[in-house]
Amino acid sequence: MSTSNAESLVYEAASPIASAPSFPLDQWYVAALGWELKEKPVGRTLLNKPVVLFRTADGQVAALENRCCHRALPLSNGTLEERGVRCGYHGLLFNGDGNCVEIPGQDKIPSKAKVPAYHVREQDQIVWVWFGSEAHPEPTCEPPAYDVHSSGKYLFGGDVYHYDAPYQLIHDNLLDLSHLGYVHLRTIGGNASIHMNAQMKIESDDTTVRVVRHMPNSVPPPTYTAAYPFKGNVDRWQEIEFHVSHLQIWTGAVDVNTDAMDDPERGGFHMRGFHGVTPETESSSHYFWTMATNPVSDPEATKIKVIEQTILTFDEDKEVIEAQYQNMCRFGTRPMVDIHVDVGANRARKIIEQIRHSTC
Missing domain, CATH: 3.90.380.10 (Naphthalene 1,2-dioxygenase Alpha Subunit; Chain A, domain 1)
Structure with missing residues (x-):
């Protein structure tokens, strides 16, 4: 379909649909440019979701909810280490899957000591994150x-x-x-x-x-x-x-x-x-x-x-x-x-x- 004539679209708010998301889901969205992720974690809010982005020791990109499960400090306020991102408040260390792998001064790590992880890919020096719907929480495409x-x-x-x-x-x-x-x-x-x-x-x-x-x-x-x-x-x-x-x-x-x-x-x-x-x-x-x-x-x-x-x-x-x-x-x-x-x-x-x- 092609045209050179004007088509109208009213910018006023449409009638609300109670369960409609604020943004289109089941999409890959840009979260960062590859060269942004270096020696520090990067914190961003994407589609109303606070996310921390960082590279793991093998150069892969990880994306976690930007909140330590202990006392809620943003993980982007922390530091990067070989095994993941360390919280800047009490030192809990989280790997790229969001699992806590170390609590300083404590041997036992509670099973609930983890944070949500998001699907993330790096393609052609662009870092993409998947925000799926309930129907498609896993990526349906690359x-x-x-x-x-x-x-x-x-x-x-x-x-x-x-x-x-x-x-x-x-x-x-x-x-x-x-x-x-x-x-x-x-x-x-x-x-x-x-x-x-x-x-x-x-x-x-x-x-x-x-x-x-x-x-x-x-x-x-x-x-x-x-x-x-x-x-x-x-x-x-x-x-x-x-x-x-x-x-x-x-x-x-x-x-x-x-x-x-x-x-x-x-x-x-x-x-x-x-x-x-x-x-x-x-x-x-x-x-x-x-x-x-x-x-x-x-x-x-x-x-x-x-x-x-x-x-x-x-x-x-x-x-x-x-x-x-x-x-x-x-x-x-x-x-x-x-x-x-x-x-x-x-x-x-x-x-x-x-x-x-x-x-x-």
Whole structure:
């Protein structure tokens, strides 16, 4: 199914379904980027669940409830040892399965001395955690692969943002790149009129939304010219693929009339973004991102330049989204008007509602 016409979605609260979860379950959600887990445990709240993440002695990732079963100190306040994470209050030591394996000064370990463990996997330097429903407490699939990180074709870097805003506002922003001409003038923006009138195709099914935007014969934005030796105007593309727990966005450009924008092997300048959007609570989110690029010269310097420009861009997005949410709270449930660029975001919201209610 594809369309270029606007589709409406009311943002006001829907009629509550008593047993509907706050977030879609039976999904792999991003919990961390692999390089975050080093010599200290990392504590995060994910889908309202306090979790501590750490590496075991063999390099595997573990995820436990972030609460010592003795006196409730967060285990993320503790330290890592060869056998697991040690509580920073009275020294109970827990292994990667959540079992207490040592109580200082006490030989007998009570059978109840353990904490819940979550299913966790590391794939392509992305750490995923499974939050299942009662029907599917065990993972029903492997976490998504992302070979942009492992193929060797790209150089990449990334980081984590914390948003004081609901996660679906981040989805909305990423699925509607028409805002680039207004929010990102210093980096990846460009002519606002070209962005608002870009050739756009939208496809969706029960779990994904795909938005493709083409901007032929346009002026390359500052980030592009800083990283690639374009000769003049460019044929520019934006391909966005939404999944419930993450988005993949491939943007880039080629010199005018040198490559077809629908050729999967096209050359030019590429930016491949991974965007893991994980709810913290109903009103806050974690945003795990990486950006990969294909330098044609001075690879490391070009990668650093692209990452620096990406950070500037995401700083701008964060400011806008948090201000938007503050104003939504201020004005309450007043309805909002949809325009043609909202189709992809509205379809994503409908998918999330359907999945939430299907896991009741």
